[in-house]
Amino acid sequence: MSTPEWIQEIKRRPFVEVAAAAGVRPVKKGWAPCPNPKCGVERRGREDSRPPLVGGTDGGWSCVVCNAEGDSVDLLSFTLAGVRYRDASPDEKARVASRAEELGLIDGRDRRAKTAAPPARSAARTRTVRSARPGSATIVEEVSETPGLVRSIPWSPDLPATAIQALWGDPAAEIVKRYLVGDRALTEAAIRKWKLGAYLDKRGCWWVTIPLLDSSTGEPVNVKFRRVPDPETGECPKPKYTTCPGRPLPLFGTRALPNDESATIIVVEGELDVVAMWVYGWTGVVSGTTGAGSDWSDEWLDDLEPYDHFVIAYDDDPEDNEKARAAVEKGRSKLIDSLGRERCSIAVLPRKDAGQCLVDGVETEEIDRAINLAPPVVGVQLRSVGSYEAEFERRLETPEKLVGLPTWSGKLDSMFGGWPIGLTILTGHSGHGKTTLGTWALYEQAMHGIPCGLTSFEQGQTGSIAKLLRIAVGRDFLEVDREERRRAWRALDSIPLEIVHRYGRMSVDELSYTIKRGRRRKGIRVWLVDHLGFLVDSSRDDERRQIDHAVRSLTILANDEEVSILAVAHPDKGGQKEKRVTIHDLKGSSSLEQDCALGLVVEKSRKSKTPASIVRADKVRSEWGTGEGSWSLLHYDPQSCTYADEWDMLPSSARGEEPPEPVEKPITPRSSRRTARRSESDTDASDSSSDEPAEDGEPEDE
Numbered sequence: 001m002s003t004p005e006w007i008q009e010i011k012r013r014p015f016v017e018v019a020a021a022a023g024v025r026p027v028k029k030g031w032a033p034c035p036n037p038k039c040g041v042e043r044r045g046r047e048d049s050r051p052p053l054v055g056g057t058d059g060g061w062s063c064v065v066c067n068a069e070g071d072s073v074d075l076l077s078f079t080l081a082g083v084r085y086r087d088a089s090p091d092e093k094a095r096v097a098s099r100a101e102e103l104g105l106i107d108g109r110d111r112r113a114k115t116a117a118p119p120a121r122s123a124a125r126t127r128t129v130r131s132a133r134p135g136s137a138t139i140v141e142e143v144s145e146t147p148g149l150v151r152s153i154p155w156s157p158d159l160p161a162t163a164i165q166a167l168w169g170d171p172a173a174e175i176v177k178r179y180l181v182g183d184r185a186l187t188e189a190a191i192r193k194w195k196l197g198a199y200l201d202k203r204g205c206w207w208v209t210i211p212l213l214d215s216s217t218g219e220p221v222n223v224k225f226r227r228v229p230d231p232e233t234g235e236c237p238k239p240k241y242t243t244c245p246g247r248p249l250p251l252f253g254t255r256a257l258p259n260d261e262s263a264t265i266i267v268v269e270g271e272l273d274v275v276a277m278w279v280y281g282w283t284g285v286v287s288g289t290t291g292a293g294s295d296w297s298d299e300w301l302d303d304l305e306p307y308d309h310f311v312i313a314y315d316d317d318p319e320d321n322e323k324a325r326a327a328v329e330k331g332r333s334k335l336i337d338s339l340g341r342e343r344c345s346i347a348v349l350p351r352k353d354a355g356q357c358l359v360d361g362v363e364t365e366e367i368d369r370a371i372n373l374a375p376p377v378v379g380v381q382l383r384s385v386g387s388y389e390a391e392f393e394r395r396l397e398t399p400e401k402l403v404g405l406p407t408w409s410g411k412l413d414s415m416f417g418g419w420p421i422g423l424t425i426l427t428g429h430s431g432h433g434k435t436t437l438g439t440w441a442l443y444e445q446a447m448h449g450i451p452c453g454l455t456s457f458e459q460g461q462t463g464s465i466a467k468l469l470r471i472a473v474g475r476d477f478l479e480v481d482r483e484e485r486r487r488a489w490r491a492l493d494s495i496p497l498e499i500v501h502r503y504g505r506m507s508v509d510e511l512s513y514t515i516k517r518g519r520r521r522k523g524i525r526v527w528l529v530d531h532l533g534f535l536v537d538s539s540r541d542d543e544r545r546q547i548d549h550a551v552r553s554l555t556i557l558a559n560d561e562e563v564s565i566l567a568v569a570h571p572d573k574g575g576q577k578e579k580r581v582t583i584h585d586l587k588g589s590s591s592l593e594q595d596c597a598l599g600l601v602v603e604k605s606r607k608s609k610t611p612a613s614i615v616r617a618d619k620v621r622s623e624w625g626t627g628e629g630s631w632s633l634l635h636y637d638p639q640s641c642t643y644a645d646e647w648d649m650l651p652s653s654a655r656g657e658e659p660p661e662p663v664e665k666p667i668t669p670r671s672s673r674r675t676a677r678r679s680e681s682d683t684d685a686s687d688s689s690s691d692e693p694a695e696d697g698e699p700e701d702e
Helices: 005-012 015-021 072-081 090-102 108-113 159-169 171-183 188-193 271-279 298-304 322-339 354-359 364-372 385-397 410-416 434-447 460-473 482-494 508-522 543-561 589-595 670-682
Strands: 025-027 030-032 053-057 060-063 126-129 141-144 197-200 206-213 220-227 241-243 264-268 285-287 309-313 344-346 422-427 452-454 497-499 526-530 564-568 598-604 612-620 631-637 642-644
Touching (some): 005 090, 159 206, 159 220, 171 188, 309 364, 410 612, 410 631, 422 434, 434 526, 434 564, 452 508, 460 482
Parallel strands (some): 309 344, 422 564, 452 497
Antiparallel strands (some): 025 030, 030 053, 053 060
């Protein structure tokens, strides 16, 4: 059986246009939400903020969560029938075709003409809508009058200007003007300022047009349509809002944002609320264009990122049903988290929204008072112990917030439970692998879907990338061909791992801002700071005090943002290289010992027959694990910069390669040798095999 022409017609359309009609939007590195109603997720998981759909071309798409897949037609089929088009029933296939026709994706007349069976009789009729005057926005076409039938309104570059001309020049558009001025109480100056217009669709329904402008150029790139209610009944048939399919949806109001980054920015729920706030004298007001319950795109957040304070004034409408209220509350909560809770306040307007305030004649002073006195989201509270029950139980649903994120090393997890929320210090002699261990730790987290970020103040981005590429390739990347490196690059780009593009010094305030922004925008939960010395100015006399400030700031930040910060710290130059490093040998050691949740010392093994590192726990605040004084031997693959509990778990071993020769053992000072000989003579055979390390020695291999 040949493929119906209307299906071919849909497949010839740009994928993004069909996706928009199906309610699926492009997101960085994918698409969301999943069109399968049994799935419908916006992200891959609780800890993975990436969109669920991959592909998104004429070659097809797939959901990594529910494994749904298909082509452009299947997008529509899943939204209506929950299955691919080929698996749908005849009635469901007919619904898909009808929906495609409603959305303007196909020419329904050709499809109906080729249908063998005559259509069933219904109450639907057709009529012709004629233009009231030349040049107006009225469309002349025979259209369906079936109740509830909605067609997409196609985009054209002259649409916004034509709609403005219709509003002020077409007598038939007086209904739109009465709605804006009479029902919405907008001034003519506001209507002209925001370039509102009038549009008559193919069914004879009038819409208010609201041009959506590109934030950079100020040129219209789409139009938001708001249906005008019936003047007799006051009712507004659904849908109340629509846009031109396949077009960008920029943040509304960005062109009116102030240059002063310290100004307060107000976020409202709808475009006409922005116009109403302008009438009240507020200019720094924006609104999303996809509904209050939708996610905000990175582009929208980029427009708002420079500003210091936001007031969220979403609708407070008791007439909405419980599901609608829950969606708005969820959208508001997600927006606050994206902007930064410490930067947000919530305003309660005298009426449900700014538009209703204007209609009811609420004075400007009341609006100003509601905005200026909006309470901050983050405040100081006194709470009873029992009030923490629900919060604590929610934490138990995500044990990593209590125990720590798994390190993916059984030995390390046994030592301290996992990477804790708070500050972890990695130290050791230069060249003993503390940076490599930290880089490997973040790679393991990212491979398991935990968003991570790392700094490369000391070795630069090239050094970090070289380590990561070795890990991804599984060996020295110079020994593989370009195609294998390309696969490794794609694999690295697919995991949630970000690098701070800064070499050299960074202030504590800059790093704090970067970590907060990474948490808000990327969901980053684990950071590697390499190293603490680049957060201080060594030319000043108060270097130790600066370190104390940096450590205290990062500790507070990590707990406030619920992130794990792994910070590399070098020992004081005054320490002896022959003696093992402890957390007491670091500059600012008093603050480090007091504030850090975990203190680890990394040193090369002198006894292992394969390359290995000993990781000692000098400070463990966790209740899980063996705690302070414990140690673990991790085997190390120099080819792939990878650690593992056993040598046969490393990439080199998997390829059947023999372990490299052990590196030359460091020279032990005479005092240590005398101590060692004295210990051997005073200790019996059973004591010599103990796993407890001597003060200057090395624990026995596990």
